[in-house]
Amino acid sequence: MTTVxxxxxxxxxESVDPALHSAVAQLDPDTRRVCEYHFGWRSVDGAPEGxxxxxxxxxxxxxxxxxVRPPGAADQAVAAAAAVELVHNFSLLxxxxxxxxxxxxxxxxAWTVFGRPAALLAGDALLALATEVLLDSSSPHAxxxxxxxxxxxxxxxxxxxxxxxxxxxxxxxxxxCLRMAHDKTAALLACATSIGALNAxxxxxxxxxxxxxxxxLGMAFxxxxxxxxxxxxxxxxxxxxxxxxxxxxxxxxVVHALNSGTAAGERLRELYAQPEPLTEQQLHExxxxxxxxxxxxxxxxxxxxxxxxxGEHLPSGPRDATEALTELAAFVVRRKL
Amino acid sequence: MTTVxxxxxxxxxESVDPALHSAVAQLDPDTRRVCEYHFGWRSVDGAPEGxxxxxxxxxxxxxxxxxVRPPGAADQAVAAAAAVELVHNFSLLxxxxxxxxxxxxxxxxAWTVFGRPAALLAGDALLALATEVLLDSSSPHAxxxxxxxxxxxxxxxxxxxxxxxxxxxxxxxxxxCLRMAHDKTAALLACATSIGALNAxxxxxxxxxxxxxxxxLGMAFxxxxxxxxxxxxxxxxxxxxxxxxxxxxxxxxVVHALNSGTAAGERLRELYAQPEPLTEQQLHExxxxxxxxxxxxxxxxxxxxxxxxxGEHLPSGPRDATEALTELAAFVVRRKL
Numbered sequence: 001m002t003t004v005x006x007x008x009x010x011x012x013x014e015s016v017d018p019a020l021h022s023a024v025a026q027l028d029p030d031t032r033r034v035c036e037y038h039f040g041w042r043s044v045d046g047a048p049e050g051x052x053x054x055x056x057x058x059x060x061x062x063x064x065x066x067x068v069r070p071p072g073a074a075d076q077a078v079a080a081a082a083a084v085e086l087v088h089n090f091s092l093l094x095x096x097x098x099x100x101x102x103x104x105x106x107x108x109x110a111w112t113v114f115g116r117p118a119a120l121l122a123g124d125a126l127l128a129l130a131t132e133v134l135l136d137s138s139s140p141h142a143x144x145x146x147x148x149x150x151x152x153x154x155x156x157x158x159x160x161x162x163x164x165x166x167x168x169x170x171x172x173x174x175x176x177c178l179r180m181a182h183d184k185t186a187a188l189l190a191c192a193t194s195i196g197a198l199n200a201x202x203x204x205x206x207x208x209x210x211x212x213x214x215x216x217l218g219m220a221f222x223x224x225x226x227x228x229x230x231x232x233x234x235x236x237x238x239x240x241x242x243x244x245x246x247x248x249x250x251x252x253x254v255v256h257a258l259n260s261g262t263a264a265g266e267r268l269r270e271l272y273a274q275p276e277p278l279t280e281q282q283l284h285e286x287x288x289x290x291x292x293x294x295x296x297x298x299x300x301x302x303x304x305x306x307x308x309x310x311g312e313h314l315p316s317g318p319r320d321a322t323e324a325l326t327e328l329a330a331f332v333v334r335r336k337l
Numbered sequence: 338m339t340t341v342x343x344x345x346x347x348x349x350x351e352s353v354d355p356a357l358h359s360a361v362a363q364l365d366p367d368t369r370r371v372c373e374y375h376f377g378w379r380s381v382d383g384a385p386e387g388x389x390x391x392x393x394x395x396x397x398x399x400x401x402x403x404x405v406r407p408p409g410a411a412d413q414a415v416a417a418a419a420a421v422e423l424v425h426n427f428s429l430l431x432x433x434x435x436x437x438x439x440x441x442x443x444x445x446x447a448w449t450v451f452g453r454p455a456a457l458l459a460g461d462a463l464l465a466l467a468t469e470v471l472l473d474s475s476s477p478h479a480x481x482x483x484x485x486x487x488x489x490x491x492x493x494x495x496x497x498x499x500x501x502x503x504x505x506x507x508x509x510x511x512x513x514c515l516r517m518a519h520d521k522t523a524a525l526l527a528c529a530t531s532i533g534a535l536n537a538x539x540x541x542x543x544x545x546x547x548x549x550x551x552x553x554l555g556m557a558f559x560x561x562x563x564x565x566x567x568x569x570x571x572x573x574x575x576x577x578x579x580x581x582x583x584x585x586x587x588x589x590x591v592v593h594a595l596n597s598g599t600a601a602g603e604r605l606r607e608l609y610a611q612p613e614p615l616t617e618q619q620l621h622e623x624x625x626x627x628x629x630x631x632x633x634x635x636x637x638x639x640x641x642x643x644x645x646x647x648g649e650h651l652p653s654g655p656r657d658a659t660e661a662l663t664e665l666a667a668f669v670v671r672r673k674l
Contacts, residue, residue, distance in 0.1 A: 027495070028494070028498050030498040030499075094457060098458075120431060120434070135487070142480060146480075147472040150465045158365035162365070164454050164458075
């Protein structure tokens with residue numbers, strides 16, 4: 001399947017990469033090397049690589065800034081976009097260490113290459129740089145933007161703490177699971193879709209509308225991610241099929257099934273409680289149980305509902321900006337990046 | 338030996354603890370529990386404890402704010418003091434994980450109690466809170482203060498990266514080692530002794546003078562720490578005697594001895610290169626070699642020189658503030674906290 005990327009993503013990559021590069025260039029050589037590898041800019045040996053993710057969050061920040069009229073200064077929007085991307089990558093670096101994940105974006109994770117301490121320091125450094133980059137910009141609203149980003153980081157941490165906690169629990173409710181999805185994913189998306197406007201001095205109701213748009217979009221985004229974790233194409237996700245089940249992750253469709261009161265849900269609970277690793281056949285059975293419990297359908301519908309809710313909260317603004325945000329929202333849910 | 342604590346330390350503990358408590362109260366329950374344990378406020382079971390370190394950095398921040406005339410608002414100084422203490426504790430939590438240290442302030446380290454992921458998240462949370470606390474204060478200079486603190490965090494990370502790097506190297510120079518001591522310790526002390534003034538709108542030359550005062554004091558502080566790591570009283574340091582040698586740390590006196598060109602330095606190099614763990618007798622021999630190479634004396638003299646240099650850079654200001662800073666400086670070098 002060939003997918004045409006929305007132009008906002010390409011623009012964002014081009015605008016934000018120089019800011020990210022110059023932020024990372026301020027680090028000590030050891031920490032810099034880890035960050036450059038993690039971002040996909042360099043190979044393990046330090047050779048240049050094309051690298052990088054799809055710049056979804058930076059694109060959201062730039063479009064968010066364009067929702068303000070008159071639009072704020074471009075360099076201020078870029079600083080906010082870089083700051084959000086730095087926080088996102090801080091959380092990826094640290095989560096990979098905590099979760100023991102060995103592969104990201106089809107490459108070995110940083111900690112498997114440079115060791116855990118170096119990957120942790122690289123994450124720490126990106127978090128510190130995020131504040132610096134934002135406050136170094138000339139926006140008179142940078143302080144409010146930095147406060148929003150720090151508060152969001154706290155929510156991200158709560159989400160990861162809940163995720164770790166869920167590993168040891170068999171009684172996770174759907175509400176707890178949706179809260180975790182909000183904290184781990186939707187909170188930073190909401191920050192991305194509103195911080196550009198905040199940093200450009202938008203009225204409070206515009207910032208608020210954009211924040212709610214991002215929250216709903218973020219939930220839809222996470223629900224698609226959960227479905228892909230069960231039935232996704234490894235070529236697209238970079239993860240082996242059924243990997244979430246293999247790790248017995250308490251994702252939304254799984255937790256929905258476990259709490260469905262159906263026979264399929266009970267069978268899934270038995271499989272998740274089994275002390276031995278699940279066999280290939282059992283993994284396929286577990287996925288089948290999520291289907292039969294009606295949880296794949298429910299998750300899919302909930303995802304569509306959230307996407308529609310996002311659209312309803314999008315504040316009015318310059319048409320090209322709001323249309324691009326809507327297009328991007330539909331795109332990321334259709335084909336998760 | 339009974340030591341009377343300078344009053345500035347007691348005042349700082351009392352002023353800053355409420356701000357630290359309300360910052361930590363914003364965290365999710367799991368992360369909050371780890372932080373409350375780490376700060377010594379609660380036992381593993383959550384029972385209240387008297388806890389806490391000696392509030393050296395907060396005291397420096399508060400005195401730094403008092404160097405400004407007219408003095409800035411007290412709540413702004415307290416916010417800056419809390420922010421510095423949060424960054425300090427972020428680095429302690431993460432360093433303990435990376436270094437595998439099992440004991441701090443006579444208690445098991447947080448990661449040994451709650452696991453590595455929880456301790457990492459707690460450190461992440463404290464770093465995010467530091468920015469939030471500072472920017473939530475009403476100071477018109479909070480943004481500059483937050484920028485200074487983030488830049489300092491980057492230097493701390495460089496110091497820890499160097500420290501980790503030194504573990505695998507046999508050719509560390511004295512300059513590299515002093516730079517590491519600057520980055521790991523002196524940089525945050527310099528931030529502590531200047532950020533209060535910065536946040537209160539002090540003229541640049543006052544902030545600069547206080548920063549240099551803190552840098553020199555921080556170096557003296559680290560050199561005393563290195564000497565205590567070799568010959569210190571475990572009752573005071575909370576670490577077993579000769580622990581730095583046992584871990585073959587490349588501290589300043591050790592690296593000075595290794596590069597001294599003396600027979601004692603060569604013998605120390607042999608011991609450090611030995612594949613087997615050092616025996617008790619060899620540990621005592623290694624300490625003896627540091628002495629014989631003249632490196633204990635050199636470190637001691639360097640420490641006194643740095644302390645004197647600190648005093649020379651202290652800007653003029655309200656007498657009670659500068660006298661208290663001088664007293665505190667002498668105290669921490671005399672008996673490291």
